[in-house]
Amino acid sequence: xxxxxxxxQAIAETVMLCRPQVVAAYPITPQTHIVENIAKLVANGRMxxxxxxxxxxxxxxxxxxGAASAGSRCYTASASQGILLMSExxxxxxxxxxxxxxxxxxxxxxxxxxxxxxxxxxxxxxxAGWIQLYCADNQEAVDTTIQAYRISEKTELPVMVCVDGFxxxxxxxxxxxxxxxxxxxxxxxxxxxxxxxxxxxxxxxxLVSPDFYPEARHSHHHALLxxxxxxxxxxADWQELSGRSxxxxxxxxxxxxxxxxxxxxxxxxxxxxxxxxxYTDLPSTRLIRLRAYRxxxxxxxxxxxxxxxxLIVLERALSPGYGGIVAAEVHSALAAMDSTPxxxxxxxxxxxxxxxxxxxRKLHDTISSGEVAPFSIIDxxxxxxxxxxxxxxxxxxx
Amino acid sequence: MSTxxxxxxxxxxxxxxxxxIESGHRACLGCGEALAARLVTEAAGPDVMIANATGCLEIxxxxxxESAWRLPWMHSLFENTGAxxxxxxxxxxxxxxxxxxxxxxxxxxxxxxxxxxxxxMLERGHNVLYVCFDNEAYMNTGIQRSxxxxxxxxxxxxxxxxxxxxKRHLKKDILSIVASHHIPYAAxxxxxxxxxxxxxxxxxxxxxxxxxxxxxxxxPLGWGHxxxxxxxxxxxxxxxxxxxxxxxxxxxxxxxxxxxxPRPVTEYLAMQQRFRHLFAKNDSxxxxxxxxxxxxxxxxxxxxxxxxxxxxxxxxxxADTVRRGGMRRS
Numbered sequence: 184x185x186x187x188x189x190x191x192q193a194i195a196e197t198v199m200l201c202r203p204q205v206v207a208a209y210p211i212t213p214q215t216h217i218v219e220n221i222a223k224l225v226a227n228g229r230m231x232x233x234x235x236x237x238x239x240x241x242x243x244x245x246x247x248x249g250a251a252s253a254g255s256r257c258y259t260a261s262a263s264q265g266i267l268l269m270s271e272x273x274x275x276x277x278x279x280x281x282x283x284x285x286x287x288x289x290x291x292x293x294x295x296x297x298x299x300x301x302x303x304x305x306x307x308x309x310x311a312g313w314i315q316l317y318c319a320d321n322q323e324a325v326d327t328t329i330q331a332y333r334i335s336e337k338t339e340l341p342v343m344v345c346v347d348g349f350x351x352x353x354x355x356x357x358x359x360x361x362x363x364x365x366x367x368x369x370x371x372x373x374x375x376x377x378x379x380x381x382x383x384x385x386x387x388x389x390l391v392s393p394d395f396y397p398e399a400r401h402s403h404h405h406a407l408l409x410x411x412x413x414x415x416x417x418x419a420d421w422q423e424l425s426g427r428s429x430x431x432x433x434x435x436x437x438x439x440x441x442x443x444x445x446x447x448x449x450x451x452x453x454x455x456x457x458x459x460x461x462y463t464d465l466p467s468t469r470l471i472r473l474r475a476y477r478x479x480x481x482x483x484x485x486x487x488x489x490x491x492x493x494l495i496v497l498e499r500a501l502s503p504g505y506g507g508i509v510a511a512e513v514h515s516a517l518a519a520m521d522s523t524p525x526x527x528x529x530x531x532x533x534x535x536x537x538x539x540x541x542x543x544r545k546l547h548d549t550i551s552s553g554e555v556a557p558f559s560i561i562d563x564x565x566x567x568x569x570x571x572x573x574x575x576x577x578x579x580x581x
Numbered sequence: 582m583s584t585x586x587x588x589x590x591x592x593x594x595x596x597x598x599x600x601x602i603e604s605g606h607r608a609c610l611g612c613g614e615a616l617a618a619r620l621v622t623e624a625a626g627p628d629v630m631i632a633n634a635t636g637c638l639e640i641x642x643x644x645x646x647e648s649a650w651r652l653p654w655m656h657s658l659f660e661n662t663g664a665x666x667x668x669x670x671x672x673x674x675x676x677x678x679x680x681x682x683x684x685x686x687x688x689x690x691x692x693x694x695x696x697x698x699x700x701x702m703l704e705r706g707h708n709v710l711y712v713c714f715d716n717e718a719y720m721n722t723g724i725q726r727s728x729x730x731x732x733x734x735x736x737x738x739x740x741x742x743x744x745x746x747x748k749r750h751l752k753k754d755i756l757s758i759v760a761s762h763h764i765p766y767a768a769x770x771x772x773x774x775x776x777x778x779x780x781x782x783x784x785x786x787x788x789x790x791x792x793x794x795x796x797x798x799x800x801p802l803g804w805g806h807x808x809x810x811x812x813x814x815x816x817x818x819x820x821x822x823x824x825x826x827x828x829x830x831x832x833x834x835x836x837x838x839x840x841x842x843p844r845p846v847t848e849y850l851a852m853q854q855r856f857r858h859l860f861a862k863n864d865s866x867x868x869x870x871x872x873x874x875x876x877x878x879x880x881x882x883x884x885x886x887x888x889x890x891x892x893x894x895x896x897x898x899x900a901d902t903v904r905r906g907g908m909r910r911s
Binding site: 204205207232233235236237238239241242243245246247248249250251252253254255257271272275279379380381383384385386387388389390391392395 | 627628629630632633639640642643644645646648650651652653654655656657658660661663664665666667668669671672673674675676680697698700701704705
């Protein structure tokens, strides 16, 4: 049944349906509504779990690591500075191959301080060894959270479900929250083979010499690559049960004869889709939305890009001193195609900057010359900068 | 097959002790921490789960693919041991299991980098016994000063020289800070007194809630003494009054190990190379520092009322001779 729910409330109710035994979190905007709602569900007796309000994100991640290692299904959520603070633990959780799910309510990184949405936070921990799934809307956030537990416990890899802060977390949408029986049918109780247990004592997190370290990394890397199968399977199974797909590895839509593609991650897809409907005079365009960013679905991406002459990669983060993070990976993945499209790379909507529908027309104008423009941040007004900084950017690709 | 009747009383004495840590680990000769960890796990018994901070104890017990642990044991990071233990406890609570959680950290992982996670764990009242193996410096990285390093001690980052006499600052009073979280039980102990460690571990384990033990553990390499002298050095730390062995309940002092005959601090300091600059000839600074350290010991003795009233089997001279398991009737 569709209900008008705020994204955060929908995520909290979904987490409840997944029956985590331990939830730990530390407040940070825009994640707060999620954990506040969970606290309320616990306080009202609707949700039965150990809810621990810890003293930092570092301890939030550590606490769920300890709890999952002791055999409990766990959940945490964070954003921005919180993700950076817990980054050491995120690497540790993944390296120890401990299953859990966390929501990243995507937000910009300080400095300058910004509480608004972009995706620099989850991009900063892209190499932590977690599975990263990006949601286009709140229904997907609900469905992806449920699938994330299945994927995580199957692969013994932690899963980060990325939802754009405010744009999704604080927005009311009609959302279908599945019933408990459906989730129970999809998600069997957590049974962690390597759980700590006094009857069968094991040592976890030991010191590894150079003789073993590369093997451990190899195994982790390939577990992530293999998780591609599990992400696809979880979405297919969920679709069978609920009638809804959350996008598999990636979703591509648009006419087969489209020569222009726009690739994005997260909620910006909705804006572009609306713009495409609005600007019917522009050349037909394929919209590609990466749902799985780690593991990186290179094969699926190549298939999705067949026939394109131009691919615009729009991302909500950047690697200063280089440019587009996702674009670099797309470049490398598409290099193996017989006919590689021209790849145009832009950062957009940084620190919560509005992304208007007109962006769609602007992008088409920008690539119409047939040249590949260097990476740039869209909508930068040089007049806002001090005089001495207005000349910056002249030495592009120095 | 022959059978043998053994009385229950005798069985208790004869049965092999539970060992949480196997022999064969890679600690240095005379390592106080290895001995203390063995004593703690023996006393705690098999139904425990351990969160271990990064440090010597973690390194020398678990060089993959070997492990000295006979208990469910986990090392995550340096500074999150309190939170890892809190997570284990939350999980066990959710699963309805009685297993007790132990957290192990060195002084660096407890006094310094792991302090916040420890404070959070204590404040939230998790049912965890946190044990700090205090060897008074970052020994695993090569003897750097921590906030537990005693005043005037030489470490690689507090070297004495023409402008310095070792560490300039005082040893942090971690027990008072920990006890200020209003936890039910916080105690110090010393590896020189195994029966004291056992007694306190059993006591702490029996309490539902956060408890804390700080165990003084000499490090022959870091302190600069022979491995064979570890127990003697540890005992002198107690007998001089420099390391008071005390118990606090809800912040109140409820017990201390009496000192039968306080020894001068120079007896303790002279055994260790880390204090050798305090015995330099014709250095007035050394004389001053020795007086300062003696004053610290005297203050402890007065403040905690450590002076015994005569010979006592459980005082600083007697306690180390008491047999395992405490005094018996026969």
